[in-house]
Amino acid sequence: MESREKLLAELVVRSRSVPGAGLAGLVDEVGRRMGLTEVRMYVTDLQQARLLALPTSRAGEEALDIDDSPAGLAYRLERTQHTRDGGTVWVPMIDGVERLGVLKATAPVVDEELAGWCEALAGLVALLLVSKSSHNDPLVEAERRRAMTVQAELVWAFLPPRTIGSAHATSSAVLEPAYDIGGDAFDHSFGDGALHLTLLDSMGHDLASGGASAAGLAACRATRRSGGGLADIVPAIDRILEEWFTDRLMTAVIARLDTGDGTLTWINCAHPPPLLIRGGRVLPRMLEREPDLPLGWGFHTRVPPAVHTVRLRPGDRVLLYSDGVTEARSTRGDLFGEVRLTDTVIRAIGAGDPAPEALRRLVRDLLHHQDHRLRDDATIVLAEWHPGRYGAGE
Numbered sequence: 001m002e003s004r005e006k007l008l009a010e011l012v013v014r015s016r017s018v019p020g021a022g023l024a025g026l027v028d029e030v031g032r033r034m035g036l037t038e039v040r041m042y043v044t045d046l047q048q049a050r051l052l053a054l055p056t057s058r059a060g061e062e063a064l065d066i067d068d069s070p071a072g073l074a075y076r077l078e079r080t081q082h083t084r085d086g087g088t089v090w091v092p093m094i095d096g097v098e099r100l101g102v103l104k105a106t107a108p109v110v111d112e113e114l115a116g117w118c119e120a121l122a123g124l125v126a127l128l129l130v131s132k133s134s135h136n137d138p139l140v141e142a143e144r145r146r147a148m149t150v151q152a153e154l155v156w157a158f159l160p161p162r163t164i165g166s167a168h169a170t171s172s173a174v175l176e177p178a179y180d181i182g183g184d185a186f187d188h189s190f191g192d193g194a195l196h197l198t199l200l201d202s203m204g205h206d207l208a209s210g211g212a213s214a215a216g217l218a219a220c221r222a223t224r225r226s227g228g229g230l231a232d233i234v235p236a237i238d239r240i241l242e243e244w245f246t247d248r249l250m251t252a253v254i255a256r257l258d259t260g261d262g263t264l265t266w267i268n269c270a271h272p273p274p275l276l277i278r279g280g281r282v283l284p285r286m287l288e289r290e291p292d293l294p295l296g297w298g299f300h301t302r303v304p305p306a307v308h309t310v311r312l313r314p315g316d317r318v319l320l321y322s323d324g325v326t327e328a329r330s331t332r333g334d335l336f337g338e339v340r341l342t343d344t345v346i347r348a349i350g351a352g353d354p355a356p357e358a359l360r361r362l363v364r365d366l367l368h369h370q371d372h373r374l375r376d377d378a379t380i381v382l383a384e385w386h387p388g389r390y391g392a393g394e
Helices: 004-015 020-033 070-077 112-133 137-141 150-158 207-225 230-244 337-350 355-369
Strands: 038-044 050-053 063-065 088-095 098-106 163-165 169-176 184-191 194-202 250-258 263-269 275-278 308-311 317-321 378-385
Touching (some): 004 020, 020 038, 020 112, 038 112, 063 070, 088 112, 098 112, 112 137, 150 184, 150 207, 163 184, 169 184, 169 355, 184 207, 184 378, 194 317, 194 378, 207 230, 207 250, 230 250, 317 337
Antiparallel strands (some): 038 050, 038 098, 088 098, 169 378, 250 263, 263 308
């Protein structure tokens, strides 16, 4: 048998000239040369309900339910799953801490050694998927189950990965309705020893709303990357809205978590206040402060916003959300509400679910509550401070 180390190295080299549509076939070929009988790649759809197979020349298209399949279990738990006959493993494909999908590998017998090589293959494939998905439409289209509106396409183009993490902090986010979002947007990023968090909610649900949110994210990033702090970011967004989106108001929470000492600093512009989860319960009003005016009136270009500060404890989680979550109404008129929001997250985390899975379950409950027809954008960001969990690092 060919050296598996050399085959993985060959996969890296050959992938440089393979288009996105040919990646699954190349991975299957290399996997067979490693001693497997078949390798299939499944990526999650945009709403994280199904795992969709990337097509190869040897197999047709296939979709698997994330909530009711061995592949879905590997995705949900972020752990390799073995079939009872020992001939198949389902390995999560994870880029850093971002779940991309699952790799299926079959062989007459997948022993411990071969399973280890399958995990190495899945890790490498995840990196290749990320490197190609930004400029290969087939890989982007593989995650979609229907057409996307122009404003949703615009906002998704500006959004970061749903989950990011380091040795000291993790942030995970979800946004619905995925194919028809309008005014909501989120951002999270690491830098200067901190985790930066942003949640924007632009008035309306049209292309101008999506454009305002995209411009707001751009203003936030440009200011931050030029050395500006929270008090500089707010007037920068306000200035952009006042000049280019004169009829749009925007609410926002913009925050900075010092990953060294746990200091959380934030500004709230007419947005629902962040929630602090500690020890399996919400601390009422812990992060509730008098909010500033919304963005878009130009007020913050003249009057500095109020900056709030609190010191977190290791293991604390901060939950940011848009009003489309708590104000979602069922067909009977019941609000989803803050209590249901926090209870769902706390129960999922208490059951051992990773943060991305807790939010995925929350969105499934939210969609079910509104009979899968959200009337407003719903965005949730869950950040956790866990200093030193994974050893040294950012």
